[in-house]
Structures are given as C-alpha cells and as structure tokens.
Amino acid sequence: MAQAPSDMPVLETPVLIIGSSMVGMTLSALLAQKGISDCLTIEKHSSTAIHPRAALFHPRTMQIYRELGLYDVMKTESYKHYDKHAGLHAVETLAGKSLGTWMKDINEGLEEISPTSRLFLTQQMFEPLLRDHAVQHGPRLRFSTELVDFEQDAEGVTAIVRDMESGAEQRVRAKYMVACDGSRSFVRGKLGIPMQGHGLLSHSLTIYFRADLSRFVEGKYNGVIYVNNPVIRGFFRLDKTGREGFLAVNTAGVRGSEASRYPGKDISNEQARDILRAAIGADVDFEITLLSPWSAVCDVAERFQDGRILLAGDAAHIVTPNGGFGGNTGIQDAHNIAWKIALVLQNQAHPDLISTYEKERWPVVKKTIDQVFVRYIVRTAPELKSEDLEMEDEVPEPWLELGYQYHSRALTTTGFPGGSVMRNPATAKAAPGTMAHHVLLSTTDSKSSSGVDREASEPVPIADLLGHGFVLLCGTKRCVGSVQDED
Numbered sequence: 001m002a003q004a005p006s007d008m009p010v011l012e013t014p015v016l017i018i019g020s021s022m023v024g025m026t027l028s029a030l031l032a033q034k035g036i037s038d039c040l041t042i043e044k045h046s047s048t049a050i051h052p053r054a055a056l057f058h059p060r061t062m063q064i065y066r067e068l069g070l071y072d073v074m075k076t077e078s079y080k081h082y083d084k085h086a087g088l089h090a091v092e093t094l095a096g097k098s099l100g101t102w103m104k105d106i107n108e109g110l111e112e113i114s115p116t117s118r119l120f121l122t123q124q125m126f127e128p129l130l131r132d133h134a135v136q137h138g139p140r141l142r143f144s145t146e147l148v149d150f151e152q153d154a155e156g157v158t159a160i161v162r163d164m165e166s167g168a169e170q171r172v173r174a175k176y177m178v179a180c181d182g183s184r185s186f187v188r189g190k191l192g193i194p195m196q197g198h199g200l201l202s203h204s205l206t207i208y209f210r211a212d213l214s215r216f217v218e219g220k221y222n223g224v225i226y227v228n229n230p231v232i233r234g235f236f237r238l239d240k241t242g243r244e245g246f247l248a249v250n251t252a253g254v255r256g257s258e259a260s261r262y263p264g265k266d267i268s269n270e271q272a273r274d275i276l277r278a279a280i281g282a283d284v285d286f287e288i289t290l291l292s293p294w295s296a297v298c299d300v301a302e303r304f305q306d307g308r309i310l311l312a313g314d315a316a317h318i319v320t321p322n323g324g325f326g327g328n329t330g331i332q333d334a335h336n337i338a339w340k341i342a343l344v345l346q347n348q349a350h351p352d353l354i355s356t357y358e359k360e361r362w363p364v365v366k367k368t369i370d371q372v373f374v375r376y377i378v379r380t381a382p383e384l385k386s387e388d389l390e391m392e393d394e395v396p397e398p399w400l401e402l403g404y405q406y407h408s409r410a411l412t413t414t415g416f417p418g419g420s421v422m423r424n425p426a427t428a429k430a431a432p433g434t435m436a437h438h439v440l441l442s443t444t445d446s447k448s449s450s451g452v453d454r455e456a457s458e459p460v461p462i463a464d465l466l467g468h469g470f471v472l473l474c475g476t477k478r479c480v481g482s483v484q485d486e487d
Contacts, residue, residue: 008160010171013140014345015039016159018147018187019180021049022123022130023313023330027178028141029068029134030338033468036345037138040172042145042161048127051208051292052246055082055122055237056106056224056324058401060435061331062116063463070133074121077129081239082120086223090379093229093281094216094236102379103397106223113402113425113438115461120223120237123327147186150177152307176341176354178310180330183297185315191306197299198373201320201381204234204296205249205263207272211286214242226379231278232263233380235321247279248321250296250380267291296320298373300365304358310337317365322375323397325368336361353410360406360433367421371400398425406433436462436473 014036017024020043028041057065057074065071078084086106090099106118135141142161148169150159157177162169179187217225217238225236232252238245252263252275263275272291280286300317304310313330336357343349374394377385385391403425407413411432423434430437440459465471 008169008171010173011040012173013038013040014175015341016157016172016174016177017041017180018177019043019182019313019315020131020141020143021180021182021313022127022327023334024178024180025127025130025134025141026064026331027180027312027334027338028139029130029137030064030334031342032134032137032139033068034339034342036342038140040140040142040174041134042142042147044144044146044164046144048131049123051290052122052124052237055120056328057119057121058324058328058397059110059114059116059118060401061328062119063114064331064335066116066463067466067468068133070129071116073129074126075117075119077125078119078121081125083222083240084117084119086120087221088224088226089221090226090228091221093227093279094213094221094225095280095282096229098220099226099228102226103223110398113398115438115463147181150187150190150309152177152309157308175345176308176310178312178337179315180313180334181315183295183314183318185311187309188301188311188315191309193301193303193306193311195299195301195318197297197369199297199299201296201298201373201376201384202250203263203265204294205252205267205272205275206290206292206294207247207249207276207288208290208292209246209276209286209288210244211280211284212243213238213280213284216280216282217242227279228380228382229278229281232275234279235380236279247276249275249279250320250376252278265293267293296376298369298376300362300369304333304362305355310354310357312337316361317369319369319372320376320380322372322379323400325372325400328401329365329368332364333357333361356408356410359408360410363407363421364404367404368400371395395422396424399423402435403428404434405431408433436466438462441465 015031017027017039020041024041028039031039062071065074087101088103089101092099110117144164146162146164148160148162150157156173156175159172159177160169161172179185181187227234227236232249234247234249236245236247249263269288272288276286297318298320301311304316312333316333317329319326340353340357344351344353370392374391377391378394399422403423405420405423413432439462441462442459
C-alpha cells in the first residue's frame, strides 16, 4: 500500500465491509444483531440498486431475514407485484407453443420443510428496506465511497478509502475486512486469488421494457418464463400485471454458433427490439427502458480467506441467474461470517473459528456452482450438451436451498455419517452441520427470539428459537433435567 500522509485521519472499526448490495448490507445487519453495531460499510455507488436484478429469494434466505424481522414486510412488498404461487415455465414464444413447466408453484410442498416461503422481490425494491433496517441498528454506511488500497498485518487491516464526491481520503483500521465488492472484485484481484469453474458461457443481455403482455400470460404463465426458439434463448420475468419486466438473453442467432453467445456485445437498440419481438412472438407495442449487458459465468474463487480478509457474495463466486442462486448464496456467506466474527470480537471464541468459514462454505458453493451450470445447460443452452461435456445430474432445489451440510473442525461429527454436501431435507436425519429440521413446538412465550409476534398458544417453528445465541434442543424431559443438573 502506498504510504499514507501522517496527518490523514484514521477511523477505527471492528469490521470494514466493502460493498453494500444485499450481501454487504445483510452482513452489516447480522453483525449489529449480534452486538457488533459499529462496523463500517462503504459503497462506490451513490445509492441502493437502481435496476431490478436478483429477484427470487430462497426459503433459507427468508429464514435469515425472518431472524432480522424483515420477513413480513418483504412478503407484503412481494405480493404487491408478484404472484406468490409463481412458477417456472418454458415456451417457444410468449404467444406461441408451451414447452412445459419445471415448477408449477415455487412454494408447493415447502410448508413441510420450512417456516418460510420462496418469494420474488427485486433488489431495487428490497435494498432500501434492508438499508433502513441496518442503519437503525447502528452500523455506519457510506455511499459514493471507494476502496483505494489496503494492507493487512497480524492484528488487522488498514485501508484507504476515498469520498468520490469530494475526493477526500481517509485511513480505516479494522480487525477484519469482508469484500462484498462484486464479480469484478478489486479486493480479490489485489490478493491474487484466481477463479475456477466453468468459465464464460455467454456475453448476455438484459432488456428492460414496458408492454402489455397480459393476454399472453394471464391464467397460463407467471414467475419465470424461459424462451427457447431458433432466434433467442433466455427468460422473461414479468410482474403479475404482465405489463412490466425484463427479458434476459443468453444466446441469440444461429443456434450453436460462436456469434450466438455474444448477444450483449455491441448491441444496438434496433437489434434488441428484434430479439424482444422474437421472444414475444406477436406484434406488440413496447418501450425498451434499458439495455444491460452482462457475462454469464459459473465460477468460484479458489479460496475465500486471506488472513484477516474474507470474500463473500459475487466476490467469492459468480453464477448465471438460473434458479436465483447468486444473491441467495451470498446471503448464506454473510450469515456464516457474521456469528463467527461476532464471537471472536467478543472474546467468546478463538480467531481460528473464522477459518471454518471457507472450510464450510467452499464445498457447498462449489456444489451450487455446478448445479447452476446444469440448469443453464438444461434450461437455456441445451445445444451445448454433448458426450464430452462434464455435467453432473440435476438435484432438486430444496436440496440446494435447505439440505446442505457443513464440514469443519468446529463441528463434532462422531457417530454421524459424514462426507455428503447435499441431502434431501425432507428425509435426512439431523446431524451436525445441517439445518435444524422444521418442527412446530408448543410455547407460552408470545415473542420468539427472532422477534416474530404471535399468540401465546401458537406453535413456534424451531427456526424461530435460533439465531441469537446458543440453543440446546432436548428430546426428552430427562434430557432437560440432566442439563439443569449440570447448571
């Protein structure tokens, strides 16, 4: 790091978070919930997300936001704009032939394995809710602020940050730094951490537009609608009125050709209009509001930690949108990091606990990356499938969302089967490193540890008892008595 002027002001913080999208702000909120309320998050953009981007929230993610007291407000906001029983469909065109349905209702059967549901909510709608919640509980958040440089030593990280409006620079000293700075992570690049995986699949394009498509979708399609025809392969996501949304274009043009993998490269507005017409399949008036090129990639960083610096979210792994695993996977990163850093900073755990973040998350993320790649091929680019292509079998969504199992030296696994990364959450037996099973319990308390209000007689999901400290689950009264005797 370049020598900073001796008179440069120094700000001390326990945790410096680089990037304030969903992952960074979720980490900030979780740290505050666990007593680390004076962390600092910086964001180079001037505000929260201005485009829809990630939209499908998985049940495990919603359990985390239930812990934070955001679940009900998120459901309310979601149901204003999206059908809570939305599905995943496939068509040749919106106006044309149906090719089938991958998931009729995104929440079918979930009530048996989770207290929370899947829901659609764009980052544009959600991030302001998350921001307001986070800053109300103490963490500092600075927009229009970029990371200029950093270095670390045995005791912490020293960073130089710059106010992008005034140009003023400041030195920040933190015990730990977490990079949530996206797929082109400056932090990951400076640390020299390479990516591995399936690489670039296409230079894709998202076309944001307004049009009245209600007659093509009412009573037929909702949620995510994949399009596969000789001109375009991608997917629509529309609001429940069918009048606003976007088309994500993965390939366009001659199927299987090299040029077809570059729909987002040097795209003109007229070319985008032709692609949108080909996906709709009918003569419809529409207004394109934005063209957003992006790269379809399925990769993971070779490591998630370098000393006192951690990678999370897109800085640690990049996936295509198929299945909505990008943001959700990053939020699981934030959850895993938050309680470990909090315990270490509060002198309740050895610093080595933080090293279990990579040990636990990396295998799960790698499995997720491989499964998203399968979904990309099956749903978007079946022409890429061949005998030479190494591709594992697709596993059901609940396995990826709720059935993962962690393995690290922080877990006592004696007497339990080990080695698996994904399991069926509906049938798998409880084991260290897995999520507690969804069971409803009787209680006389009208407020759970997650802050969810309820009638005193209303059953409580086990998940509502977790998240704010250590909890011992006892199977019998004899077990309870034994614990009381130990006390």
